[in-house]
Amino acid sequence: MLKLFSNRVVSLGSMRENGTVVRRVSENPDYAQICREQEYFLVRDRLSEVPEGFAGYLFFEKPSRDVPLVSYLLEPTLSYLRNGDIVKINTSHGTLRTVYRRNSRHNSVLVTERCNNYCLMCSQPPREINDDHLVDELLQTIPLMSRETLSVVITGGEPTLLGERLAQVINAFRCYLPYTAVHVLSNGRSFRDLDYAKAIGQVQHPDLMIGIPLYSDISSKHDYVVQADGAFDDTIRGIINLKTVGVRVEIRVVLHNLTYDRLPELARFIRRNLTFCDHVALMGLEMTGFTRSNLNKLWIDPKDYQAQLRDAVAILDGAKMDVSIYNHQLCILEESLHRFSRKSISDWKNEFMAECNGCTRKRECGGFFSSATLRYTTHITPFHDD
Amino acid sequence: MASVFQDEEFYLPAHHTYSLLPFRFSRLDSDRYVAVNEVGESQLLLRDELELFVRKRLSQSSRLYYALKARHFLEDNDSDIAADLLTLKVRSKRERIARFTSLHMFVVTLRCNHSCQYCQVSRQSEDRSAYDMTEAMADRALDFTFRSPSPAIKIEFQGGEPLLNFDLIKYIVLNAKRRNVVEKRDLAFVIATNLSFLTDEILGFCRDHAVQISTSLDGPADLHNANRPKPGNDSYEVTIDGIRRAREALGVDQVSALMTTTKASLARVTEIIDEYVKQGFRGIFLRNLSPYGFAIKTRYFDGYDSDSWLNFYRCGLDYILQLNKQGCSFAEFFTTTVLQKMLTPYETGFVNLRSPAGIGIAGIIFSYNGEVYPSDEARMKAEMGDKIFCMGNLMTDTYEQMMLSPALLTPLEDSFAESVPMCEECAFLPYCGSDPDYHYATQRDFVGHKALSGFCKKNMGVFRYIIQKLEDKPEERQILESWVNW
Numbered sequence: 075m076l077k078l079f080s081n082r083v084v085s086l087g088s089m090r091e092n093g094t095v096v097r098r099v100s101e102n103p104d105y106a107q108i109c110r111e112q113e114y115f116l117v118r119d120r121l122s123e124v125p126e127g128f129a130g131y132l133f134f135e136k137p138s139r140d141v142p143l144v145s146y147l148l149e150p151t152l153s154y155l156r157n158g159d160i161v162k163i164n165t166s167h168g169t170l171r172t173v174y175r176r177n178s179r180h181n182s183v184l185v186t187e188r189c190n191n192y193c194l195m196c197s198q199p200p201r202e203i204n205d206d207h208l209v210d211e212l213l214q215t216i217p218l219m220s221r222e223t224l225s226v227v228i229t230g231g232e233p234t235l236l237g238e239r240l241a242q243v244i245n246a247f248r249c250y251l252p253y254t255a256v257h258v259l260s261n262g263r264s265f266r267d268l269d270y271a272k273a274i275g276q277v278q279h280p281d282l283m284i285g286i287p288l289y290s291d292i293s294s295k296h297d298y299v300v301q302a303d304g305a306f307d308d309t310i311r312g313i314i315n316l317k318t319v320g321v322r323v324e325i326r327v328v329l330h331n332l333t334y335d336r337l338p339e340l341a342r343f344i345r346r347n348l349t350f351c352d353h354v355a356l357m358g359l360e361m362t363g364f365t366r367s368n369l370n371k372l373w374i375d376p377k378d379y380q381a382q383l384r385d386a387v388a389i390l391d392g393a394k395m396d397v398s399i400y401n402h403q404l405c406i407l408e409e410s411l412h413r414f415s416r417k418s419i420s421d422w423k424n425e426f427m428a429e430c431n432g433c434t435r436k437r438e439c440g441g442f443f444s445s446a447t448l449r450y451t452t453h454i455t456p457f458h459d460d
Numbered sequence: 461m462a463s464v465f466q467d468e469e470f471y472l473p474a475h476h477t478y479s480l481l482p483f484r485f486s487r488l489d490s491d492r493y494v495a496v497n498e499v500g501e502s503q504l505l506l507r508d509e510l511e512l513f514v515r516k517r518l519s520q521s522s523r524l525y526y527a528l529k530a531r532h533f534l535e536d537n538d539s540d541i542a543a544d545l546l547t548l549k550v551r552s553k554r555e556r557i558a559r560f561t562s563l564h565m566f567v568v569t570l571r572c573n574h575s576c577q578y579c580q581v582s583r584q585s586e587d588r589s590a591y592d593m594t595e596a597m598a599d600r601a602l603d604f605t606f607r608s609p610s611p612a613i614k615i616e617f618q619g620g621e622p623l624l625n626f627d628l629i630k631y632i633v634l635n636a637k638r639r640n641v642v643e644k645r646d647l648a649f650v651i652a653t654n655l656s657f658l659t660d661e662i663l664g665f666c667r668d669h670a671v672q673i674s675t676s677l678d679g680p681a682d683l684h685n686a687n688r689p690k691p692g693n694d695s696y697e698v699t700i701d702g703i704r705r706a707r708e709a710l711g712v713d714q715v716s717a718l719m720t721t722t723k724a725s726l727a728r729v730t731e732i733i734d735e736y737v738k739q740g741f742r743g744i745f746l747r748n749l750s751p752y753g754f755a756i757k758t759r760y761f762d763g764y765d766s767d768s769w770l771n772f773y774r775c776g777l778d779y780i781l782q783l784n785k786q787g788c789s790f791a792e793f794f795t796t797t798v799l800q801k802m803l804t805p806y807e808t809g810f811v812n813l814r815s816p817a818g819i820g821i822a823g824i825i826f827s828y829n830g831e832v833y834p835s836d837e838a839r840m841k842a843e844m845g846d847k848i849f850c851m852g853n854l855m856t857d858t859y860e861q862m863m864l865s866p867a868l869l870t871p872l873e874d875s876f877a878e879s880v881p882m883c884e885e886c887a888f889l890p891y892c893g894s895d896p897d898y899h900y901a902t903q904r905d906f907v908g909h910k911a912l913s914g915f916c917k918k919n920m921g922v923f924r925y926i927i928q929k930l931e932d933k934p935e936e937r938q939i940l941e942s943w944v945n946w
Contacts (some may be wrong), residue, residue, distance in 0.1 A: 295468070
């Protein structure tokens, strides 16, 4: 697992930049002078030459000689940083967050920690805080991202709690990264207000999808999973409104002990009522956040819901809906489901277990969340294709 | 420490009550009822379950309650989304009505080299002037066609044997495409032909202009040739050879076949299906014989009734399901049409299962003499001497005069099954439709008495049979679900 956050940033120089700064990092000692002023230079080892003119310098080893005015010492866990990545440093707290990795297919940006749901299995437990600065910093980050970025996920908390500012963020992506797919993870409730859906639609982003969770065909059961009365109705209305204004919608179902039983019924409900949605993702549980507190309620060995999963996929695929299975290991999925399985877990937290050693299909396998060490299926059986 | 999370019960409404949403129910078999809502979602209930449900005494946490709630048979005070979703589903089901006429059939000639017993219209004649459509009529028919607001326009060439007037087909295709440069419709062409006059020149034209071929295949050689006499008695051989050549020129998906059921077919459903499998088709439409034209005149139609057709259909469907279980993917197309109505939010394009009926507003036919009819069956009736459905003539009447003529509007207005006695209370209504031609032909009335209607009996038999399979046979349910988007 990559550590995207560090709280052991030590200032080495005689100056510090104040507050939070967002900088792109460079490994190019010959970088054009005019481009250096906004970037931090990565110094890999103590013997390297330190080129002049960068906004700051990031060291992995404490240098023996004098350092430039703005210089920081980073933990070795951050040594994955590469040319074109973007970091956010807060010098007064001594923290660094990697907010963008140019070579990753899994860049996500957190825009708020606030949420109006309180899902039993939330992987990012919400906090009721003022975090408006996150958007300010993101708006600085977006122009620094590579135009070749394939996709970016906007996540929270609940991004729509930003209100109009979410439209502003999506618009920034449209302007600076016109070829990048933008995926917003939202509970969809705010879009019950048609005008708000319109505001997002009017950005006219060329490749936008809103991923919205739906956990049951029964209102009270969905509301229970997300711990919010009335959420089901809001979410359904939100989905309809988004599609009405031409924004693409993905339905996301996290599979666990409270959702697997009616999964085929949920698939039928989707086929009947929401067949105009653009994608359905059936997702394995991540063992982090609130899932840990509610593990007894939520845990079921994925092997034990294969029948329901197979039925649901058959129903949705049969309705010509685009359906994917996320976060699952190939060896526990029935053969007929393999073609729906995606390598969906973000690269920085995607791992394999000791049992997987020698498996010949790791490359196609979804693998595990790093957090799965807490509990995972007892049915791992490595493939041994010749 | 008390949990910050609430239990499931917390999210149930404190004072539980529910109200019924619109639905109809009918007895399915000896001990079960089927309830169907306005948009075709269904639920099976035992008699006492049905009573508990309508008396509002169902337990809020029973599986039956959940099923009825999710399918919008009831609404409780936990959620008021049902009306929104039902509205959306009704709109989807009715969408086709607004799109208006898409299928336009051109009878380019009545002449034919076959003399099929069940055919209502063809003529064995060399007289082109008497039985061929003219270019002037074709022009007027194209004017008419492009008056339809439908975003999709399908032009079907009919006969007689339309390839006997292939020059006119070319004329119509080229002119339709020329007009479509401006019109920008989704334009498609199909020729309904017995393939006897297929040439490489014709196939080349079809390939260049994406014209599809639809032919008749009634079953194995002896049955086909008996049903479809022609000089030389080699209709089967000609058809099979034509299918092969058409597939090689146009691609397999551009060539389809239709079978007509006759009394001689009734005992041979498995052989007929085998013939379609053998010829590489992905499915078959087990059609019933229509009660028109020569069929009635020759008293052919009396040869068998709805019950014997239903038996034919059931045996055929069972056999096809058996084939699928043995790894042969093959569908029955009347069943797929019904399944689309049962399992999807959309309405089917099949004109005979629509309310209001599809006459004129889904399909329309231009006869060889310029007369316009709201359906193929209606022009057949006219060939028999009864022009009750004649909407007018292309050469003398305007689009408005014809589309607003009583010959169309009267049967159309009578075809809203929702207000037809016995239909309006039938659970199967959302799966069914109206067929004013059929009821006029059999009962001299556009509506007809449903207790005496072969259309009603046949359809109800099919609906019941499919529902029983969906409910009682999980393996067959899986196969049937895979047919929905065949």
